[in-house]
Amino acid sequence: MLITFAAGTLLVTFWLTAGPGARAGGQDDTSIGGAVPTDVVGPGETLWDVAERNDPDGDPRVTVQRIADLNGLSGSIVHPGQRLLVPAH
Numbered sequence: 001m002l003i004t005f006a007a008g009t010l011l012v013t014f015w016l017t018a019g020p021g022a023r024a025g026g027q028d029d030t031s032i033g034g035a036v037p038t039d040v041v042g043p044g045e046t047l048w049d050v051a052e053r054n055d056p057d058g059d060p061r062v063t064v065q066r067i068a069d070l071n072g073l074s075g076s077i078v079h080p081g082q083r084l085l086v087p088a089h
Helices: 001-015 048-055 060-071
Strands: 030-034 035-038 084-087
Touching: 035 048, 048 060, 060 084
Parallel strands: none
Antiparallel strands: 030 035, 035 084
């Protein structure tokens, strides 16, 4: 049980920090410790809008799912001012 917990903790830590770090982006983009970029939801924005802004060349459906997974979202509802972890590419 302890080994499983330790392995899981290490995997989550690796998953959150394995990206190439902060990347250039919008004015609201910042990073946590320089490893995981974040984005702030603007008024009237949807999770789709955030996905398109953070990966304009990618498939928004895939990016929406990655953002939902990173933030533990069970749906696609976001609120203005909400800070979201976004996948680094």
